[in-house]
Each structure stands twice: as structure tokens, then as C-alpha cells.
Amino acid sequence: MRSRHLSREIAESPREVYEFASNPANLPAWAAGLAAGDIVQEGEALLVESPMGQVRVVFVPDNDLGVLDHDVTLPSGQTVTNHFRVLSHPHGAEVVFTVRQLDLTDEDFERDCARVEADLDQLKGLLESTF
Template identity: 60%
Template sequence: MSTDVVSRHVSQVIHADPRVIYDFASDVRNLPRWAAGLAKSPVVIQGDELVVESPMGAVTVRFVPTNEFGVLDHDVTLPSGTTVNNPVRVIAHPDGAEVIFTVRQIELTDEEFERDLRTVGEDLARLKDLVEAS
């Protein structure tokens, strides 16, 4: 494991209005539909936190408040107790919108980090399919 935190950006262009994408992605009931890397089952809402069963085990997630800027940042508290901040943006793009997710290598080997990058890419592709089909 590296002692330096490495960040990489994963993005997906979606042929839809940015607000439509933001509204779908920010609805916590939709997390298990598109964010399999985070939520494998329906989320449990406890105050302003979500408890989800993830591939890593039970994690707690706290999203930033709903906003008009397309910001979907969220903190995930891992089973180890470490909290990872995940910046996510939905921005306008000439073909609709682009969703940009920053993945950080925290408590991950290089192989695990590459797996997380692939998983986020798959999640964003699933988000694209769901939004474009609706």
C-alpha cells in the first residue's frame, strides 16, 4: 500500500439534462440500481446518514445537502472506521451531461484501487443506461 493518497477521475457522458441525472443519482432509493460498488441492497436512512451493505461490508454514507450545482459529494465510513470523501459532479456537456467521480486510493493496494476504478466506471455506465432509458 502506498503512503501517498492517489486520486483518479472516472467520468461518463450521459445524453440527458444534467438536472435529470442529478435528480436520479441523488435519490438514495436509486443507489442500489446504479451504484453497485456502494450499495448492494436498499439503503437504511438514519437521520442524515445512510447505512448500506456494500461489497466491503456495512458502511455509513453521508451526502452533501441537495443543491443546484450538481454536487453529489459523499463521505463513506468504511468498516475500519476510516472515512473517505468521494467528490462527484454532474456538469453540463455538449452532448448532455458528464458525471465525474474522483476515486482515492485510501487503504487499498494498487490492485484494489484498479478494481475500484473499474467498479466506478461500471456504476457510471449503469447510471447512463438507466437515465437514457427513462
């Protein structure tokens, strides 16, 4: 099983990046690989219309460490843990998302990485043009 750490530097404070990225209402604006439509809060979980169908997403509780890890339960019932961090960087913040191959083919793994790269680019673009 391979893992790939994908990152982007963002010229905003880690706190601003964390607050924007952790707000469920902002997910459709930057996380097209996860949220392609409506989001419904159900307790601590989010029911999200995604490109994969409806998924259940549970983020770790709000924290001061920049941790945005989240479990995604797919329509198949499989749960995937995604590791996502907002780190301090000399030029603002750096976001780091870990993609794991798990049972994906090499082609599907590369496709997932490309989707995450596009989402991180979108997050960077939105934050650097908004704040």
C-alpha cells in the first residue's frame, strides 16, 4: 500500500485556513472530490452528496492543532480515514493531505491523487483571493 502526501503553501494564517477548511458550508466551494452537492448535518456527521454518491463524513472535533482528519463512509459501507493538516509555514500556512492507495488500482490511486491536488489548488485560490 502506497501513501502520498500532497501539500500546498497558502499565503494566509494557519488559523484562517483552518477555520475556512473546517466549515462544512465551504466544502462545496473547494472540495469537489468530496462534496458535489447538498450537505446535511446529522449529529456530528455530515451527509454529503459526492461524486461517489451520498457519503457520511465525520471530522475530528475542532482543535487548535490544525488537524482536519476525517472518516468518509462510502456508499459501499467502507470507511476511509483521511489525514489532513493545516501547518504553520514561514509564508503563512501549509495544508497536507495524505492519500492512501488501500485497495485501489494504480490508475484509481493516481486519479484520487489528481482530485486531491485539484481540491488543494482550489482551496489555495479561494483563500488567497478572499482574505
